[in-house]
Amino acid sequence: MRNRIGAFLLNWKEFDSPEALAQAQADQVAEWLAGAIAEKDVASLAVSGGKTPARFFEVLSTRLLDWSKVTVTLVDERFVPPSSDRSNEKLTREHLLRNEAANAHFVPLYSEVDTPEAAAEKAEYRLVEVPFPLDVAILGMGTNGHTASFFPDAESLSGLLDPKSPQTIMAVHAASAEEPRLTLTLPRIVEARHLLLHIEGDGKRDVFEQAMAAGTPELPIRFVMDAANSEPFVYWAPNKG
Numbered sequence: 001m002r003n004r005i006g007a008f009l010l011n012w013k014e015f016d017s018p019e020a021l022a023q024a025q026a027d028q029v030a031e032w033l034a035g036a037i038a039e040k041d042v043a044s045l046a047v048s049g050g051k052t053p054a055r056f057f058e059v060l061s062t063r064l065l066d067w068s069k070v071t072v073t074l075v076d077e078r079f080v081p082p083s084s085d086r087s088n089e090k091l092t093r094e095h096l097l098r099n100e101a102a103n104a105h106f107v108p109l110y111s112e113v114d115t116p117e118a119a120a121e122k123a124e125y126r127l128v129e130v131p132f133p134l135d136v137a138i139l140g141m142g143t144n145g146h147t148a149s150f151f152p153d154a155e156s157l158s159g160l161l162d163p164k165s166p167q168t169i170m171a172v173h174a175a176s177a178e179e180p181r182l183t184l185t186l187p188r189i190v191e192a193r194h195l196l197l198h199i200e201g202d203g204k205r206d207v208f209e210q211a212m213a214a215g216t217p218e219l220p221i222r223f224v225m226d227a228a229n230s231e232p233f234v235y236w237a238p239n240k241g
């Protein structure tokens, strides 16, 4: 269903429950990945972390496709070791890279170095293993309108949102983020062949609609949606309970 929010047309799909959303989103992403494999013999997927994606990851992990040809990476990462409960790598390994998807090739962003800047430098080289442009990028959104680690109060927000950034990954320092971050830059995200924003709850829906309806782009999610090469998909469900 295409939905007009402000002057913006996008593929808005809403579901009765997070469970129904997870099934439909896993079907859609599996279809996109299988299509890429059929076309190029490889596929690439970047996923976001946080609390929302676990259910979707678990359903996607069961989908039958040639996962050995899929490279999975992260849209962003907290600057914490993979043993930390805050780690998106930990979340992805525990909920997505299992079952059928255990055969995927995973490219994490974190390195055990002193600074997020040093970790970003190492990840810049490691990400050569990811066949960019991404076939699928899954975004989440915070209630402050951040997506990836593009926090509204990030010190280097203009660099993160630079559509011509030569970098693939950058370190992020933002007071509103619990820890320093590592994030793919805007061009690497918006060039994805399929971009899907996964949000749940009325609060995030309100923030998203306000961001998209604003006459002047303000929140990071709006800059990403505006810059998307492909028409973005938005999957929404009410919070359970």
Ligand SMILES: O=C(O)[C@H](O)[C@@H](O)[C@H](O)[C@H](O)COP(=O)(O)O
Pocket (backbone or CB within 6 Å): 048, 049, 050, 051, 052, 053, 075, 076, 077, 078, 088, 139, 140, 141, 142, 146, 147, 148, 149
């Ligand atoms: O590392 C992260 O936190 C994510 O990549 C981030 O962009 C996330 O998608 C939003 O913060 C929403 O997080 P929740 O799903 O926890 O609300």
